[in-house]
Amino acid sequence: MRRAIAQTLIVVRKELKDAFRDRRSIYSVLIGSLFGPVLVGFMMNAIADRQREVEDVTIPVVGMAHAPALMDWLRQQAGVTVIDGPAEPEAAVRDRKADVVVVIPEDYAKKFRASRPVELRIVSDGSRNTSRPRVQRVRSLLQRYNAEIASLRLMGRGISPAVVQPLQLQDLEVSSAQQRAAAILNFIPLFIVLAAFTGGMQIATDSTAGERERGSLEPLLVNPAPRGVIAAGKWLGAALSSMLSVFITTTLCVAMLQFIPLQDLGIRFRLGPGHVAGLLAGALPLCLLAPAIQTWLATFARSFKEAQSYMGFLIMVPMLPGVLSSVYPLASQPWMYPIPMLGHHLLLVDVLGGKAPSPLVFAASAAVTVLVAMALVRMITALLSRERIIFGR
Amino acid sequence: MIRVENLRKRFGAVTAVDGVSFVAPDGAVTGLLGPNGAGKTTTLRMLYGLMRPDAGRIHVDDVDAVADPQGAQARLGVLPDVSGLYPRLTAREHIHYFGELQGLSGQALRARADGLLALLDMQEVADRRTAGFSHGERTKVALARALVHDPRNVLLDEPTNGLDVMSTRTVRDIIRRLRAEGRTVVFSSHVMQEVSALCDHIIVIAHGHIVARGTPDELRAQTGHQNLEDAFVALAGLAPEAVE
Numbered sequence: 001m002r003r004a005i006a007q008t009l010i011v012v013r014k015e016l017k018d019a020f021r022d023r024r025s026i027y028s029v030l031i032g033s034l035f036g037p038v039l040v041g042f043m044m045n046a047i048a049d050r051q052r053e054v055e056d057v058t059i060p061v062v063g064m065a066h067a068p069a070l071m072d073w074l075r076q077q078a079g080v081t082v083i084d085g086p087a088e089p090e091a092a093v094r095d096r097k098a099d100v101v102v103v104i105p106e107d108y109a110k111k112f113r114a115s116r117p118v119e120l121r122i123v124s125d126g127s128r129n130t131s132r133p134r135v136q137r138v139r140s141l142l143q144r145y146n147a148e149i150a151s152l153r154l155m156g157r158g159i160s161p162a163v164v165q166p167l168q169l170q171d172l173e174v175s176s177a178q179q180r181a182a183a184i185l186n187f188i189p190l191f192i193v194l195a196a197f198t199g200g201m202q203i204a205t206d207s208t209a210g211e212r213e214r215g216s217l218e219p220l221l222v223n224p225a226p227r228g229v230i231a232a233g234k235w236l237g238a239a240l241s242s243m244l245s246v247f248i249t250t251t252l253c254v255a256m257l258q259f260i261p262l263q264d265l266g267i268r269f270r271l272g273p274g275h276v277a278g279l280l281a282g283a284l285p286l287c288l289l290a291p292a293i294q295t296w297l298a299t300f301a302r303s304f305k306e307a308q309s310y311m312g313f314l315i316m317v318p319m320l321p322g323v324l325s326s327v328y329p330l331a332s333q334p335w336m337y338p339i340p341m342l343g344h345h346l347l348l349v350d351v352l353g354g355k356a357p358s359p360l361v362f363a364a365s366a367a368v369t370v371l372v373a374m375a376l377v378r379m380i381t382a383l384l385s386r387e388r389i390i391f392g393r
Numbered sequence: 394m395i396r397v398e399n400l401r402k403r404f405g406a407v408t409a410v411d412g413v414s415f416v417a418p419d420g421a422v423t424g425l426l427g428p429n430g431a432g433k434t435t436t437l438r439m440l441y442g443l444m445r446p447d448a449g450r451i452h453v454d455d456v457d458a459v460a461d462p463q464g465a466q467a468r469l470g471v472l473p474d475v476s477g478l479y480p481r482l483t484a485r486e487h488i489h490y491f492g493e494l495q496g497l498s499g500q501a502l503r504a505r506a507d508g509l510l511a512l513l514d515m516q517e518v519a520d521r522r523t524a525g526f527s528h529g530e531r532t533k534v535a536l537a538r539a540l541v542h543d544p545r546n547v548l549l550d551e552p553t554n555g556l557d558v559m560s561t562r563t564v565r566d567i568i569r570r571l572r573a574e575g576r577t578v579v580f581s582s583h584v585m586q587e588v589s590a591l592c593d594h595i596i597v598i599a600h601g602h603i604v605a606r607g608t609p610d611e612l613r614a615q616t617g618h619q620n621l622e623d624a625f626v627a628l629a630g631l632a633p634e635a636v637e
Contacts, residue, residue, distance in 0.1 A: 003496070010493045014482075021481040021522075215477025219535065222441050222473065223494040224466040387444050 007225045011233020015207050016240065025202035025241070032198025033245040036191025037252035043184050044260040050133070057137050060085035060092075063104035067112075070104070073145055080141065089123045099131035100124045100138050115153060188253050189348030190322040192246055192283045193341070197318055199245025200238030200291030201311050207234040208298040208380075209307035217390060231295075231380040235373075238291030246287050250279045271352075278356045282347035285366040289340055290318070292376035299383045302392070321345035337361050338368040394419050394577055395440065395546055400449035402435055409435040411601040413449070417579045417594075419545075422572050424592035425581040428629050432601040433581040434474045437550050440579070441471045453546055467495065470544035472552050476535035480524035484515055484534045487523065488541050495542035502541075509537040512570075513563065529560030536567065547571055549580035553587055565591060585622045599629045 019025040055078070062085035064071050074082050086092035089101035103121040111118045120142065124135040151161035211217045220230065254271045294311060301307035321342045332350070337343040337357070343365045350357055383389045395417040402410040410432040417423035425433045438444040440451055442462030451458035451465070458465035478487060488506040492498075497505060510519045513533040518526070523534060532552065540547070549568070553561045568591055571578050582588050588595055589609045597605040597612070605612060605628045609621060618624040 007494060010490070014479075014486075014490050017486075018479055018481050211477075214479070215475035216479060217477075218443065218473040219471070219476050219491075219538070220494075221443055222466055222469070222471040222539075223491055224463040224496075225494050226463065390443055391438075 004226060004229050007229045008233045008236065011225075011230060012237045012240070015203055015234055015237030019203045019206065019237065019241065022202070022206065025206065028202045029199050029241060029245050032201075033195050033248035034252070036188065036195065036249050037256050040184060040188060040191070040253055041256040041260065043187075044257065047184070048260060055079045055137075057081070057134055058083055059100070059102055059138055059141075060089075060098050061102045061104060062086070062089055063106065063108070066104045066106055066108040070145060073148075074141065077141060089121075093123045093125050096125075096128075099128070100135045102138065102142070185257075185352055186322075186349065188279075188352055189345050190319065191253065192249050192279060192348055193286065193318040193322070193344055194315070195245040195249040196242050196283060196286045196290045197294070197315050199287070200242035201294055201315075203234070203238040203241050204291050204294035205298040205301075205304060205307040205311060207237060208295055209301045209304045212390075212392060213304045221384070221390060227384040228377075228381045231299075231377055231384055235292055235295045235377050235380065238295055239288050242287040242291050243284060246283050247280065250283065251276055254279070275351060278351035279348055281362050282344060282351060282365070285369040286340070286344050288373040289369045289376075292373040292380070296376045296380050296383070299380050299389065317341060318345075325349075334361075338364045340365075340369050340372060343368075394452075394454060395423075395579060396450075396452040397436075397440070398450040400436060400439060400451065401447045402432075402439060402444060403447055409601050410439070410446075413598070413601070413603055415596050415603065415606065417546075417577050419577050420572060420575040421593040422568060422578045422580065422591050424588040424595045425579065425598055426583070426585070426588045426595050426625065427581075427598035428583055431583075431598045431629070433583075433598055434550055435601075436598070437471075437474075437548050437579070437581060440465075441469055441473070441548055442466050467542070468545050470539040470542070470547040472532075472535055472539045472547075472549045474550040476532070478523045478526070478531055478534055481522055483520050483522055484526075484530075484537070485510065485519045487534050487538045491538040492541040497542060505541055505543070506537075509540060512567070513537055529556050529563075532556060532560060532564065536564065544576070546577040547579070549578070551581055551583070553582070553584075585625045589621050597625065597628045604628050 057079060058081045059074065060083050061071070064082065064084060071082055074080050085101045085103070086098060089098075089103050092098045093101055101123040103123060105119055105121075108118050108120075122135065122139060122142070124131065126132075150164070154161045154164065211220065221227070254276050257271050293314060297310040297314065298307035301310055318341050322345055325345070332346045336346055347357065347362065347365055397416070398414050400410055400413040401408070413432070413436055415423070425436065427433050435444065439446045439449075440453070440458065442458055442465055446459060449459075453465040453468050456464040456468060482490070485506055488509060489502060492502045492505060510516050513536065515530070515533055515537070518530060523531060526534070536549075536552070552564050552568075556564065568578055568580065572593075580591070593608065595605075595607065595609060595612060596603055605615060607615065612624050612628070613619060613621060616624040616627045618627060
């Protein structure tokens with residue numbers, strides 16, 4: 001037994017040394033682990049920026065002098081700056097020099113005093129998605145001013161403002177910035193699971209299909225080491241690489257969120273080392289299973305190319321729970337947790353949502369995952385004992 | 394010493410090896426001679442435990458190689474038909490990897506690797522990655538890793554195939570040296586000159602059967618051809634029942 005362990009470690013060490021001298025496997029580990037964090041950081045920043053832009057709005061106004069009271073009111077609102085509008089408001093908006101321009105007519109003061117409606121123009125381009133939140137904000141500011149003045153006028157005439165408000169509209173925007181940000185947080189489990197697959201992929205294929213294609217499998221198997229040792233060594237090498245990838249992705253994703261002002265997005269919780277620990281506890285067992293599937297498939301494959309195409313299909317499997325749950329929201333049931341891939345996704349989502357399940361659930365998921373991985377290692381061992389696999393088909 | 398009795402191996406409808414028996418004694422070079430597809434490689438693969446014979450017995454020294462392939466492998470140094478290397482490992486790392494799998498470690502392994510690199514005249518390229526090696530250099534690395542555990546028995550499958558003159562000479566010198574050290578050497582070839590230059594005993598295989606055996610002189614006498622190549626052609630074409 002001790003000799004078998006020692007021999008397994010010899011194989012692991014050789015496979016890791018070999019792999020980390022290979023640019024392809026370094027790239028596949030790096031790209032696989034950095035893709036998620038970079039994308040999360042990028043998207044979060046974009047949302048935070050846009051949110052800040054909407055709140056800090058600069059309103060170009062043509063004819064400021066006609067409505068000094070309105071200007072004062074606007075300037076008192078948080079994050080609002082009023083500037084002199086362009087001479088040609090419509091042309092300026094059309095040429096994208098301004099997102100929105102407010103035009104105040106000359107007769108503003110006269111009509112206002114007479115309590116007659118004043119025609120206030122908001123010049124905007126409805127085809128531009130990026131300016132829409134800002135236009136919306138200007139419109140709602142003006143509507144609020146409108147409502148305030150109306151109330152004051154009614155009260156001046158002894159009528160309750162409530163009388164003219166049979167309906168009180170409340171906007172419940174479902175794609176608020178918070179929710180967009182939360183949706184991005186939901187990507188993190190997907191990235192972690194993907195890292196478990198990309199991290200070990202190169203070693204899994206190169207050490208099996210690649211080994212046979214190079215003609216080095218036959219000399220290797222002539223050494224007096226049990227096939228189980230060779231299979232376990234190759235699998236463990238891939239698993240360690242997969243773990244490295246998952247570790248980088250997880251810590252970087254969480255670290256990335258430390259630098260992004262989540263509170264600007266209305267997300268109140270902060271991610272910390274506890275979340276990292278929970279995510280790793282959920283995901284690391286998968287780093288034993290994913291490379292086991294990959295090593296088994298690549299051992300079975302007739303060629304390196306065939307192995308690589310299997311890897312391409314395989315990578316879609318872990319994406320299923322994430323993709324399906326966004327289209328068809330699935331309520332997590334206890335029986336789902338021990339199912340590899342699905343359970344891992346749910347565990348990671350729960351941890352990020354701040355409601356980590358009990359250690360028992362983690363243990364159940366890990367136990368099933370490790371058992372399936374062990375079964376696969378036995379299947380790899382059986383394949384490596386077949387003459388057709390050793391000598392090619 | 395290697396003893397083979399009545400070895401048989403079928404692939405589907407094709408019988409690749411059919412009743413092969415021979416003894417390869419210590420301190421001698423035994424040559425398996427035969428045209429491509431005669432069953433030489435299959436026979437060797439059964440000897441080094443990667444193929445299971447359908448029938449027959451193999452003993453490497455006192456170890457039953459069919460029942461205990463790993464026990465036999467520990468006593469065998471093998472240069473298989475296809476001896477690929479790891480392009481990103483150095484020559485020395487190849488020797489170390491196989492040495493460790495054979496159970497060597499530490500100073501003993503380092504000394505053994507140094508000795509083999511010197512023996513094969515490879516000190517200059519020892520710490521270079523094998524990616525750019527010539528065919529001769531690759532064969533030497535494969536030979537060195539096969540011999541790292543100082544095996545009593547050595548199996549070489551077409552070791553000089555495709556080698557240039559200098560590398561061929563090095564390999565031949567190694568084979569003579571192994572014989573002088575009292576080891577059992579079995580090597581296969583389809584090249585007559587190769588076999589006649591090195592072998593004490595020749596076993597001619599055709600269509601999975603042994604069609605002739607003996608020293609080069611005995612084979613010449615048996616066929617009546619003075620030229621060994623003519624003898625080979627005559628033997629390889631013989632039906633098995635015509636012999637013995």
